[in-house]
Ligand SMILES: Cc1cc2nc3c(=O)[nH]c(=O)nc-3n(C[C@H](O)[C@H](O)[C@H](O)COP(=O)(O)OP(=O)(O)OC[C@H]3O[C@@H](n4cnc5c(N)ncnc54)[C@H](O)[C@@H]3O)c2cc1C
């Protein structure tokens with residue numbers, strides 16, 4: 451579901467950064483990648499997998515949603531041959547990335563044709579559906595920006611050791627205060643909300659989970 455919010459004076463930030471969104475009547479916010487930033491709007495692609503995301507998807511026009519961000523580091527867009535690689539709701543940051551990079555090629559994978567409808571938000575994309583893997587649709591020789599479930603990121607990393615990968619960890623605050631998102635990267639503990647969520651494939655967290 452695409453949740454479209456009035457932007458007000460909120461800065462959309464760099465593609466790959468995220469916002470903490472708090473649904474009406476819920477205490478804990480949830481991290482969401484910015485999907486699109488048309489004039490006056492912030493839009494988020496949300497998969498209703500649990501109570502927080504279901505509450506966000508149930509919001510009605512006029513409801514107030516508390517927004518904190520932009521947070522995290524975002525993708526490095528200064529790459530010569532970008533290729534966007536996304537799996538499932540991991541395509542969420544790519545409409546905004548694609549707009550900023552002038553519609554580079556993308557390879558997107560989904561578990562069903564229904565889920566693949568989200569691919570319409572990303573131009574110039576080759577779309578595959580399970581059991582075909584997104585890595586089968588990945589041309590070589592590109593600077594890969596990837597976001598998706600952990601097995602997909604691991605497979606991407608094997609094919610593209612310099613890829614930028616968007617990782618996920620449980621996040622309570624989003625700005626470095628709670629240490630809920632700490633991951634072990636090459637023996638060093640890092641807060642994914644500050645030093646991520648985008649990490650180079652060569653430095654992979656040992657304790658993060660992914661979208
Ligand atoms: C930086 C960052 C950016 C993110 N961007 C997005 C985004 O753009 N869109 C989006 O939909 N989500 C995104 N997520 C993931 C989302 O924030 C989490 O999935 C969140 O915990 C969901 O909250 P919830 O209360 O709905 O479910 P929770 O109570 O946290 O989880 C409920 C149940 O659902 C399971 N679950 C949670 N997430 C998933 C999942 N993704 N797939 C399958 N099962 C799951 C859990 O294991 C648990 O059993 C992002 C996470 C991070 C860290």
Ligand code: FES
Nearest residue numbers: 624626628629643
């Ligand atoms: S989410 Fe609180 S420190 Fe990262």
